[in-house]
Amino acid sequence: MFDLSKCDRCGDCLVRCQYVDYSRDKAIQExxxxxxxxxxxxxxxxxxxxxxxxxxxxxxxxxDLILKLQEAKGILPVPEEFLPRFAANEKVPSQVTKGDPGKxxxxxxxxxxxxPDGAVQGQMFDGxxxxxxxxxxxxxxxxxxxxxxxxxxxxxxxxxxxxxxxVKEVVLLHDDCYTGAVxxxxxxxxxxxxxxxxxxxxxxxxxxxxxxxxxxxNKKIAYQRPCISxxxxxxxxxxxxxxxLIGVQRVPRKYDRxxxxxxxxxxxxxxxxxxxxxxDRNITDAKAYGADAMVMLCPICWMRLxxxxxxxxxxxxxxxxLCRMALGEKPFPSGVDQT
Numbered sequence: 529m530f531d532l533s534k535c536d537r538c539g540d541c542l543v544r545c546q547y548v549d550y551s552r553d554k555a556i557q558e559x560x561x562x563x564x565x566x567x568x569x570x571x572x573x574x575x576x577x578x579x580x581x582x583x584x585x586x587x588x589x590x591x592d593l594i595l596k597l598q599e600a601k602g603i604l605p606v607p608e609e610f611l612p613r614f615a616a617n618e619k620v621p622s623q624v625t626k627g628d629p630g631k632x633x634x635x636x637x638x639x640x641x642x643x644p645d646g647a648v649q650g651q652m653f654d655g656x657x658x659x660x661x662x663x664x665x666x667x668x669x670x671x672x673x674x675x676x677x678x679x680x681x682x683x684x685x686x687x688x689x690x691x692x693x694x695v696k697e698v699v700l701l702h703d704d705c706y707t708g709a710v711x712x713x714x715x716x717x718x719x720x721x722x723x724x725x726x727x728x729x730x731x732x733x734x735x736x737x738x739x740x741x742x743x744x745x746n747k748k749i750a751y752q753r754p755c756i757s758x759x760x761x762x763x764x765x766x767x768x769x770x771x772x773l774i775g776v777q778r779v780p781r782k783y784d785r786x787x788x789x790x791x792x793x794x795x796x797x798x799x800x801x802x803x804x805x806x807x808d809r810n811i812t813d814a815k816a817y818g819a820d821a822m823v824m825l826c827p828i829c830w831m832r833l834x835x836x837x838x839x840x841x842x843x844x845x846x847x848x849x850l851c852r853m854a855l856g857e858k859p860f861p862s863g864v865d866q867t
Contacts (some may be wrong), residue, residue, distance in 0.1 A: 529595035529715055534586040541580035541590045548573055565862035571603045576672040577790040580756040598674035606673050606794040614669055622661030624711045633657045634699045638665050639827035650857045652734050663689045668704035672794045683708055687718055697723045701732045703754040703826055711759040726763050731851050732770045740853050742773025750814030751778050754790035754826035756787040767867055783810055791829040811840045822846045
């Protein structure tokens with residue numbers, strides 16, 4: 529939620545934006561227009577990467593203001609004909625695959641078909657109860673579509689579905705699901721009667737609990753940080769610890785951490801030329817810093833970026849499969865295999 533009391537109109541958030549080239553004066557003009565509810569240029573050029581929220585060290589959350597105004601003014605960052613694709617997630621058949629009593633529950637939202645082979649298989653996932661489908665759709669994707677009100681309207685239903693499982697913890701594969709259950713539920717005043725566990729925390733727990741099974745990979749990787757991670761950046765230290773334990777170096781490239789680039793996400797459908805330009809920058813950057821692979825967490829990032837990475841000779845690796853490689857269950861790709 530945008531907090532006007534924390535915004536001093538310094539313009540830092542828009543000066544740092546990777547997708548525009550604003551001077552300080554231009555950035556201040558744009559923020560002033562946004563605060564006053566005027567039809568600012570930023571409403572049309574925003575790629576919905578959410579980075580400005582993290583760039584603001586005062587916690588004003590300027591992206592939330594952009595999102596609110598886009599919805600109020602009907603300025604869609606995605607082609608309107610694509611909106612039914614988002615709504616289709618609610619209709620994906622739900623399924624509960626029962627696991628061993630006492631083992632964690634893993635929610636994979638509606639993205640089973642978008643995950644690479646083996647993403648939730650192997651010893652780390654043996655015996656887990658897995659829930660999936662529209663009943664467990666988190667609605668956080670709507671933060672990319674100028675439809676924040678739809679998330680606000682439906683998030684209680686999402687929390688209730690997970691709460692109905694009657695477990696103390698739910699492991700959440702999709703970063704969006706975690707953001708919904710942690711950051712957005714808190715913002716909307718919704719009680720969450722279970723502990724949301726990010727997949728990174730779950731992987732870290734497993735690796736730390738089974739050090740004798742880990743063989744260090746001795747590889748350099750680039751990490752494709754999901755845009756929605758801007759709402760929960762506190763888990764970055766867990767990710768770094770996980771990488772260290774499985775023997776991979778997260779190369780200190782230009783487009784990582786706070787300066788990460790969007791995978792192309794939803795805006796590439798509306799502006800393909802612009803989206804492809806930033807995809808190229810992202811992959812070129814990873815290769816320039818000597819990465820052996822591009823590691824991804826978000827299923828949408830996988831859908832958007834894995835094939836372009838292959839075409840450029842940079843193997844894409846899904847984060848759970850990276851851990852499976854350290855456990856000896858899968859080989860590290862030597863070419864451009866789907867992993």
